[in-house]
Every structure is written in C-alpha cells, then in structure tokens.
Amino acid sequence: MRTSHVWAVACAALAAWSAGCRPASQGDERLAYVEVENVIKRARDMVYPAVVRVEARKTEYFRGQKERVGGFGSGVLFDSQGHVLTNYHVAGRAEELSCTLFNKERVKATLVGADPWTDLAVIKLNMDEVREKGFQITWAPFGDSDTVVEGDTVVAIGSPFGLSRSISFGIISCHDRILSEAMDLGGGLETGLFSTWLQTDAAINPGNSGGPLVNLRGEVIGINTRGGGNDLGFAVPINVAKNVVAQILDTGKVLRSTIGVQFQALQDLESFLDVSKTEGAIIASIEPDSPAENVLQPQDILLEYDGHRVAGRYPEELFELRRHIAGTPVGREVTLKIRRGGEPMDIRLTTAELTTVRSDEVNFEKWGFVGQNITKRLATRENLKNTRGVYVTGVRPGEPAHKVRLSQGDVVFQCEQAEIDSVEQLQKVYDEAVKEKKPRILIKVWRGPTIKVEVLRIEYDAEPEAAKEPAGAESPKDDKDGDTKQESQRQ
Amino acid sequence: MKRLGIAAVLALVAAAGWPTAAVADATAETLRTVLDKVQPSLVIVSFYIEADDGRKAEARFLGSVVGENNLVMFTSLVIRDNVAISQYKDFRVIVPGAVDGKSYTAEYLGKDDVAQVAFVRVTDPSAPKLPPLEFEAAELQIGDPVVGFGNLGEPDAYKVMVQDTRVQVVIDKPFRLYPVDGDLGVPGTPVVTFDGKVVGLATIYVFNRGTNAQPQAGRTQIVWPTERFLERMKNPPEGGQQVKRPWMGVAGLEAVSEDLAEYHGLGERRGVVVGRIIAGSPSDKAGIKVEDLILSIGGKDIKGTEGQLVTAFQNEIRERKVGETVDVEVFRDGKVVPLKVTLEPQPKSEAEAVRYRNKQFGLGVRELVLDDTLVRELPNDEKGVIVHFIDSSGWADAAGLSDGDIIKKVQDREIAGIEDFERIFKEEVEKKPKEIVLFVLRGLKDKQTQLLRMEPRWDAAESGGGTSPGGAPSEPQP
Numbered sequence: 001m002r003t004s005h006v007w008a009v010a011c012a013a014l015a016a017w018s019a020g021c022r023p024a025s026q027g028d029e030r031l032a033y034v035e036v037e038n039v040i041k042r043a044r045d046m047v048y049p050a051v052v053r054v055e056a057r058k059t060e061y062f063r064g065q066k067e068r069v070g071g072f073g074s075g076v077l078f079d080s081q082g083h084v085l086t087n088y089h090v091a092g093r094a095e096e097l098s099c100t101l102f103n104k105e106r107v108k109a110t111l112v113g114a115d116p117w118t119d120l121a122v123i124k125l126n127m128d129e130v131r132e133k134g135f136q137i138t139w140a141p142f143g144d145s146d147t148v149v150e151g152d153t154v155v156a157i158g159s160p161f162g163l164s165r166s167i168s169f170g171i172i173s174c175h176d177r178i179l180s181e182a183m184d185l186g187g188g189l190e191t192g193l194f195s196t197w198l199q200t201d202a203a204i205n206p207g208n209s210g211g212p213l214v215n216l217r218g219e220v221i222g223i224n225t226r227g228g229g230n231d232l233g234f235a236v237p238i239n240v241a242k243n244v245v246a247q248i249l250d251t252g253k254v255l256r257s258t259i260g261v262q263f264q265a266l267q268d269l270e271s272f273l274d275v276s277k278t279e280g281a282i283i284a285s286i287e288p289d290s291p292a293e294n295v296l297q298p299q300d301i302l303l304e305y306d307g308h309r310v311a312g313r314y315p316e317e318l319f320e321l322r323r324h325i326a327g328t329p330v331g332r333e334v335t336l337k338i339r340r341g342g343e344p345m346d347i348r349l350t351t352a353e354l355t356t357v358r359s360d361e362v363n364f365e366k367w368g369f370v371g372q373n374i375t376k377r378l379a380t381r382e383n384l385k386n387t388r389g390v391y392v393t394g395v396r397p398g399e400p401a402h403k404v405r406l407s408q409g410d411v412v413f414q415c416e417q418a419e420i421d422s423v424e425q426l427q428k429v430y431d432e433a434v435k436e437k438k439p440r441i442l443i444k445v446w447r448g449p450t451i452k453v454e455v456l457r458i459e460y461d462a463e464p465e466a467a468k469e470p471a472g473a474e475s476p477k478d479d480k481d482g483d484t485k486q487e488s489q490r491q
Numbered sequence: 492m493k494r495l496g497i498a499a500v501l502a503l504v505a506a507a508g509w510p511t512a513a514v515a516d517a518t519a520e521t522l523r524t525v526l527d528k529v530q531p532s533l534v535i536v537s538f539y540i541e542a543d544d545g546r547k548a549e550a551r552f553l554g555s556v557v558g559e560n561n562l563v564m565f566t567s568l569v570i571r572d573n574v575a576i577s578q579y580k581d582f583r584v585i586v587p588g589a590v591d592g593k594s595y596t597a598e599y600l601g602k603d604d605v606a607q608v609a610f611v612r613v614t615d616p617s618a619p620k621l622p623p624l625e626f627e628a629a630e631l632q633i634g635d636p637v638v639g640f641g642n643l644g645e646p647d648a649y650k651v652m653v654q655d656t657r658v659q660v661v662i663d664k665p666f667r668l669y670p671v672d673g674d675l676g677v678p679g680t681p682v683v684t685f686d687g688k689v690v691g692l693a694t695i696y697v698f699n700r701g702t703n704a705q706p707q708a709g710r711t712q713i714v715w716p717t718e719r720f721l722e723r724m725k726n727p728p729e730g731g732q733q734v735k736r737p738w739m740g741v742a743g744l745e746a747v748s749e750d751l752a753e754y755h756g757l758g759e760r761r762g763v764v765v766g767r768i769i770a771g772s773p774s775d776k777a778g779i780k781v782e783d784l785i786l787s788i789g790g791k792d793i794k795g796t797e798g799q800l801v802t803a804f805q806n807e808i809r810e811r812k813v814g815e816t817v818d819v820e821v822f823r824d825g826k827v828v829p830l831k832v833t834l835e836p837q838p839k840s841e842a843e844a845v846r847y848r849n850k851q852f853g854l855g856v857r858e859l860v861l862d863d864t865l866v867r868e869l870p871n872d873e874k875g876v877i878v879h880f881i882d883s884s885g886w887a888d889a890a891g892l893s894d895g896d897i898i899k900k901v902q903d904r905e906i907a908g909i910e911d912f913e914r915i916f917k918e919e920v921e922k923k924p925k926e927i928v929l930f931v932l933r934g935l936k937d938k939q940t941q942l943l944r945m946e947p948r949w950d951a952a953e954s955g956g957g958t959s960p961g962g963a964p965s966e967p968q969p
Contacts, residue, residue: 262939262941264941264942268926268944268946269928269942269944271925271926272902272903272926272928272942272944282942284939284940284941284942285939285940285941286940298930298940299903299930299942380937381936381937382936382937383868383935383936383937383938404748404750440750440753440754442754444782447743447766448868449743449767449865449868450742450743450766450767451743451766451767451781451782452743452745452764452766453745453751453764454745454748454750454751455748455750455751455753455754456750457750
C-alpha cells in the first residue's frame with residue numbers, strides 16, 4: 001500500500017521532470033543540459049554498480065522479550081574484497097546479513113565491525129558465493145569530503161523504502177550542518193557527536209540509509225544517514241568514514257579516547273572570560289569519575305591539546321575538537337595548555353576509553369528480566385554510582401521480576417547474599433539457583449538513589465529438560481514479525 | 492462547570508414548568524429540608540491566582556462556615572503546591588443567593604493537605620454573622636443516601652444546587668472513606684445524610700483499580716468523613732501556611748511482601764522496607780538504615796494487604812504530633828531492633844520557597860528545597876537557586892535559560908541561596924552591564940554545567956518603559 005503510493009508519486013514526479021526539462025527553445029541550452037546529464041550519468045556509472053541493498057536480521061529485546069527484527073537499508077562496495085560500507089542503524093548488531101547487488105544477485109554477508117558514534121558499519125560479502133555465482137563485483141572510490149562546498153551537484157543512490165537501485169539528484173545545501181538535538185540510535189545509544197553533516201536536497205528516504213552520496217566525479221563523498229523529509233537529507237562526510245573504515249578493517253572495532261569534558265563555543269563570551277584573542281574552547285562541564293575530574297574546572301579555556309592548537313569559537317568547530325581528542329590513543333598521557341582565570345597553565349592527564357551506553361544483553365529467563373554490564377558511559381548518563389552491578393534493560397510482563405515491580409533502569413547489586421558486580425557474576429548465581437530449583441530469590445537493586453529489596457518467587461516446570469526453550473519459542477516469533485516491526489518503529 | 496450550570500438551570504426551568512400536581516416524593520421533601528438547614532452556612536470563597544507572568548486568574552469555590560467569627564472551610568485541592576502563597580490574592584467571601592451580590596474581604600489562614608481542608612476568615616466588619624455548620628463523625632453504610640451541593644455562577648447569584656447519591660462501598664484501611672455512585676457536588680462542600688447529619692465533605696479521590704504491578708488510577712467522588720478534618724477544623728492554621736505534619740525522612744518505601752516476610756521468617760508480621768534515608772532527617776538521627784524493615788510504630792504493628800502497608804505506615808506518622816518521640820521496631824540482619832524516632836515538621840515545600848522575580852530579565856528564581864535535590868539526586872545542601880519561571884519574551888529566555896536550571900554563579904560570583912542571589916543580581920543589574928553571565932547546572936541524571944549569557948538592552952528597556960520584559964511589546968507570542 002505504502003510502497004505503491006510512493007511509486008505513484010515517483011512516476012508522476014519523473015513525468016513532470018522530463019516534461020519540464022524538455023528543451024523548448026535554443027539549442028545551446030539543450031546542449032548544456034545534455035552536458036549536465038552526461039556528467040551525472042558518468043558519475044552514476046562509476047558508483048551505481050557498487051551500491052547494494054542490505055537486508056539485516058538481528059535479535060532485540062523489547063520489554064525483556066526476545067524478538068527477531070528484520071530491516072533493510074543501503075550500502076556501497078568500496079574494495080575488491082567485497083567490503084561494504086553502510087550505517088550502524090542498518091547493519092550494526094546484525095546476526096544475518098545479505099546484500100542484493102545492482103545485477104539483482106543476492107549474496108550473504110557478515111558484519112566486520114560497527115561504530116554507533118558515527119552510525120557506520122562495515123560488512124563483507126561472501127566472496128565464495130560471488131565466485132560460485134560467476135560474476136564480478138564493482139566498487140566505488142572515496143572522494144574528499146573536506147573540499148565539498150555548498151552548491152556542489154550530488155546524487156544519492158540506494159533503496160528508499162526498499163526500492164533498490166534508485167538514484168536521486170540535488171546539491172549540497174550545507175557542508176557542515178550541526179544537528180543540536182540528541183541523537184539516539186535506540187536503547188540510548190548516542191551518535192553524531194564527532195562529525196558535522198553534509199546536508200543535501202537530493203531525496204533521502206528511509207531505506208537510503210547507508211547508501212552513498214556521490215559527486216559528479218563519481219566519488220563517494222558521504223554516507224546517507226538521515227532523511228528529514230522536506231528536501232532535508234544528511235550524510236556522514238566520507239573523510240570521517242575513512243578513519244572508521246580503516247580501524248574496523250584493522251581491528252574490527254573503533255577505539256576512541258575521552259577526557260570527560262563538555263565544551264562550549266567561545267562566541268560572545270570572550271569579554272566575560274577576558275580572552276583577548278578568540279582562540280580556544282570553553283570547558284563547560286566535567287564528567288564525574290573521568291580523567292578531567294579534579295584536574296580541569298568548568299570555565300577553563302582549552303588552548304592546546306596534545307600539541308595542537310584548539311579552535312572553538314563556533315559550535316561547528318567543537319565536532320572537530322571532539323574528534324581530535326577521540327583520536328588520541330587510549331591511555332595516553334597528554335598535555336593540555338589551558339587558561340584559568342587569566343593565567344596560563346599546563347595540565348597533564350591520561351585519556352580513557354570512550355564507551356557506549358550499551359553492552360551485550362543477557363536474558364535471565366526464569367526470573368523474567370534482561371540485563372547488561374554497566375559501561376562507564378552508561379554510569380555517567382544515568383547518574384549511577386559506579387560501573388558495578390547489572391543494569392536491567394527490560395522486564396517481561398507476568399514474570400517474577402515484573403511481579404515485584406522491577407523495572408528498566410534498576411541496578412541489581414546483590415542477589416542471594418552475593419555482591420553482584422557484573423552479568424557474569426549474576427549469571428553464576430542464576431545458573432546455580434536454576435540448577436537447585438530455588439523457589440525464592442532475594443534480590444536487591446538500586447533505583448536511582450533508592451534501594452529496593454525483593455524476593456522473586458520462581459515456579460519450576462514439572463518436567464525439567466523436556467521444555468527446552470528454542471524449539472517452542474522459535475515458531476511464534478515469526479508470527480510476531482509484524483508486531484515487532486511496529487514496536488521498533490515506535491522506539 | 493458552566494455547562495453543568497446551564498443544564499441545571501434548564502432542569503430547574505423544566506421542573507418549574509410542571510403543574511403543581513406533580514408528585515413530590517419523600518426524597519424531594521428530604522432534599523428541601525436538608526438544603527434549608529445547610530444553606531445559611533454555605534458561602535463562595537473567591538480569590539485570584541497571579542501567575543508568574545503577572546496574569547491573574549479568578550477562582551471561586553463553594554465552602555462552608557464552620558466556626559465563630561465567620562471561619563470558612565473549603566477544599567485544599569485548589570491551593571496548589573507549586574505556587575507561592577503570595578501569589579494567591581484578594582480572598583473574598585460571597586453569600587450565595589444574596590440579592591445585593593456583595594462580597595466581603597477575607598483573610599487566608601492556611602491549609603492542611605492531609606486533612607484536605609483550607610480556611611479563610613471573613614475580615615470585613617460589615618459582613619453578617621453567618622451560622623457555623625455542626626459537623627459530626629458518623630459511620631456510613633453501603634447504600635446510605637447522602638446529599639451534596641453545588642452552585643450556579645455569578646449571573647444567577649451563585650444559587651445553591653442540591654443533589655443526592657448513595658454510598659457505593661466502604662473503604663476501611665488505612666482509614667474510612669465512602670465512594671459514592673453519583674455526583675456529590677463541589678469538592679470541599681458538606682455532605683449531609685437524609686436525617687440531617689453533616690458527616691463529611693465531598694471530594695475526589697484517586698483509587699488504584701488495577702494490580703500492584705499495573706496500577707490503574709481511577710478518580711471517584713467520595714465522602715471525606717468528618718474525622719479526617721475535625722481536629723484541624725477546631726484548630727485552624729494561621730498566617731497562610733501549610734500545616735506541618737510530622738516527618739521521619741524515610742523514602743523509597745515498599746511494602747514487605749508475603750514472600751519477603753517468608754524469606755526473613757517474619758511469620759505474620761509485615762511492614763515497609765526503607766529504600767532511602769534523607770541525610771540529617773529524624774530517621775537518620777534515630778539510626779534507621781536503608782534496607783531496614785519497619786515492622787511497628789508506637790507499639791502498633793503495620794498491617795494490611797500489600798497495597799495498604801505503605802499508606803498505613805505514612806498515615807501512622809501523619810496522625811502524630813511534631814516533636815513526639817515514637818518507638819519504632821525495625822528488622823535488621825535477622826533481629827528485631829527497637830529504636831526511638833523524634834518526629835520533626837515536614838521540610839519546606841516548593842510553595843513555601845522564597846522567590847525572586849526580575850521582570851526586566853523575564854526571570855523568576857526560588858530557593859532550593861529538599862524535593863529539588865531529591866529529584867536531581869544532589870546533596871541536601873546543594874548551593875544555588877532554581878529557575879522556576881522564564882518569560883518567553885525576556886532576556887533570560889534569549890540566553891537559553893530554562894525552567895529547572897540551577898544557577899550557581901552570577902558574573903562569576905558564587906550564589907549560596909536566594910538572599911545571595913537577590914543581593915548579587917541587584918548589584919550587578921545596578922551596574923547596567925552589557926552582559927550578565929550565569930553559570931548553571933542543568934539536567935536530572937546526566938547533569939552538565941554551562942555558561943549562559945544574558946544581553947540586556949538597557950536603551951530599549953528604558954524607552955519601552957513599563958513592566959514588559961525586555962522592552963518588547965507585550966503582545967502574545969505566536
């Protein structure tokens with residue numbers, strides 16, 4: 001229903017476009033247009049065969065309930081080994097991946113690595129399958145997104161609403177757009193702090209995600225990531241992606257450093273801070289339990305970081321600054337030149353690893369909840385005392401944990417008299433309790449600054465091993481597919 | 492309300508149109524008798540609430556004369572907790588049905604949220620002496636008919652309306668309440684039985700109609716029985732303040748479930764689990780600890796179903812006196828530990844917080860109260876003031892300041908509290924600087940500090956003149 005509607009609109013638009021552009025008068029205008037069209041088609045020919053439609057399936061927990069979620073997006077092949085660059089929100093955490101190529105062949109793929117902070121992921125085609133099927137792959141070259149300027153003509157290629165092999169056309173509307181609202185990739189996963197966006201009016205719709213934004217030289221200059229409707233599309237600049245790709249190909253993941261500060265742009269605060277020249281960036285906020293705690297202070301002005309001068313007059317420049325700091329090797333001692341109350345100072349601190357709020361979820365099936373380890377980032381975001389305990393990510397309605405009103409965000413710190421620091425520890429207590437069929441489980445959780453003490457009442461089936469989960473649980477999952485999709489849209 | 496009024500008028504007109512031969516049953520006769528008895532004591536309490544932006548809204552509620560010298564009682568539900576009492580203005584009392592429509596000045600005495608009553612006293616010497624209603628405590632039964640009251644608006648001289656309904660169910664824990672199956676009239680008005688006893692007030696109550704795990708709130712009209720407010724009625728508050736009930740400083744309370752009781756071998760005993768102790772509070776001083784199970788208070792076991800235990804405990808505290816020392820039994824590490832807690836008055840509420848407002852900047856701040864620090868998980872003695880009002884056309888708004896921000900510094904000068912803020916802010920404004928920079932703390936969990944720069948336009952403000960913040964024309968914002 002929805003797709004056919006989009007099709008109708010697309011066809012109408014195409015008709016209008018071709019009618020409107022049919023040259024009515026002078027021949028030289030016609031020539032110019034043909035010239036433009038040729039350039040666009042040349043660019044298309046360089047990238048179009050490298051664009052794939054990505055189909056992904058992953059396991060998610062919704063209110064503690066395991067669900068299989070399917071989705072699709074776009075991607076672009078960038079080397080001869082079959083590596084495809086796409087979005088984290090398309091392929092990140094995926095367990096099953098396949099790609100449909102421009103020649104309509106479908107090939108299985110695997111996840112190589114993913115980076116939520118830039119919303120990027122690298123997957124790899126099964127090249128044996130490609131060889132078996134007897135065709136060659138084509139890959140697209142990366143361009144230089146630092147040279148992109150407003151007005152550059154671009155095309156976006158991908159699978160809007162799943163309609164593979166679609167091209168749209170526009171210009172760069174802004175080369176360093178900042179989007180101030182918090183970006184959430186689901187489950188509180190943050191993104192977008194380390195790069196500005198290429199904004200374009202080339203149509204970008206759901207399903208375009210992960211596809212390339214291409215200049216007229218036929219180079220990928222960005223990865224289409226967000227479509228806002230109303231001719232507002234946003235792509236991650238390819239120069240940001242290059243570094244991410246290199247790290248993923250090298251180690252399978254992206255390591256970043258943090259010093260635990262939030263910056264603020266200098267603009268308009270120069271005279272208050274008595275900064276004669278507009279250089280540096282304001283340190284606005286210090287995260288608790290971070291490298292900067294007790295070393296830096298709010299209102300310090302950062303002038304130099306690890307030998308590099310800092311520019312932070314405009315909010316747009318803070319992305320570059322954050323990216324630079326993130327690029328420092330983790331655990332490195334760095335020197336910061338700052339100004340504090342007019343006095344220059346040198347500060348030394350050691351960078352720490354920047355984590356995301358998420359880590360692998362573990363299902364405590366019989367108790368009816370799902371939990372994860374607490375990362376440093378999660379502790380900061382949720383104002384948790386420390387990283388000890390198990391963070392409850394979902395509680396299944398009707399199960400023991402739900403009956404005692406355990407809820408998402410609780411932190412299990414004690415269970416059956418054992419102190420709980422991690423999911424591994426809780427798993428041990430859980431396994432033992434299940435083995436011994438303990439009918440009552442004493443559990444203590446932090447809920448913000450409040451402690452909650454509860455006893456879980458566990459029922460055990462009469463026949464112990466007969467009712468193994470997977471077989472029984474698998475079949476209804478497919479039935480629920482429709483619901484699952486709805487649920488994920490609401491997120 | 493208005494719609495109800497019109498409907499009622501139509502109903503009255505229709506009734507008046509019936510031939511006099513219409514059958515008047517016993518109930519009709521009873522309603523008239525009850526109304527005759529109560530009406531002389533019913534009055535309208537009228538006042539204005541001045542919002543932070545200076546706009547005034549009028550409020551009028553039916554109440555009743557309950558004591559000598561025209562002491563008037565009405566519902567405390569209309570005196571909100573996030574509005575300073577100084578924002579309630581121009582209390583007056585109107586006698587319904589009076590042909591002259593005259594209103595009499597009155598003084599606001601205060602309220603008691605636990606008893607759910609608020610009081611004014613008529614101060615106008617020209618006011619007639621109105622007869623007080625005699626309330627009495629009586630136990631109602633299921634099915635008992637009760638009479639309630641409402642009123643029409645000003646164009647109809649606030650004429651009193653009467654209606655009857657029946658007790659639907661009797662709630663007995665932690666105290667008696669009587670939900671009714673129909674309309675009982677305006678909250679805070681008297682409820683009278685068919686034999687003419689004034690047994691309580693009409694009010695609205697929220698019941699949990701679901702399970703513990705999935706509560707479903709349901710609003711119902713109830714009879715709020717006389718014993719809930721009789722003491723307060725005899726000793727009304729003074730000075731316009733909220734009556735301070737005793738406070739222990741335990742929070743995050745949860746019922747001791749059957750399973751938890753069984754786990755600890757408590758037998759039939761129940762109680763509440765302490766989730767949090769407020770530092771420096773009576774419970775902290777008494778040595779109550781987080782995770783303690785409070786089993787009894789004042790020698791009385793805390794009893795009830797799982798859903799009743801927490802309210803039963805809270806009620807035990809509220810019904811005592813400030814300064815009273817009570818015995819408390821807690822269960823800790825497998826043993827029952829006896830403790831003594833000396834109850835203190837509830838800490839300052841948001842409504843009582845001292846405020847400061849600067850119209851030019853379009854900024855209202857108030858002192859931090861305990862609730863603010865609890866919500867933000869900050870230390871009890873956090874310094875600063877909290878922003879509670881931003882005028883969307885003011886300089887503070889333009890700087891990006893928002894409701895809930897905690898201002899820690901003004902022009903780099905530390906702010907300890909509200910007096911500090913007012914003094915320092917005035918001093919800085921006096922200098923007419925080209926900017927005033929605030930250092931603020933924002934956020935509930937992931938808290939961040941930042942600098943916000945307010946840029947006053949002194950010239951525009953002076954030529955624009957008046958109270959309109961920022962010198963902007965006081966047109967409504969789109």
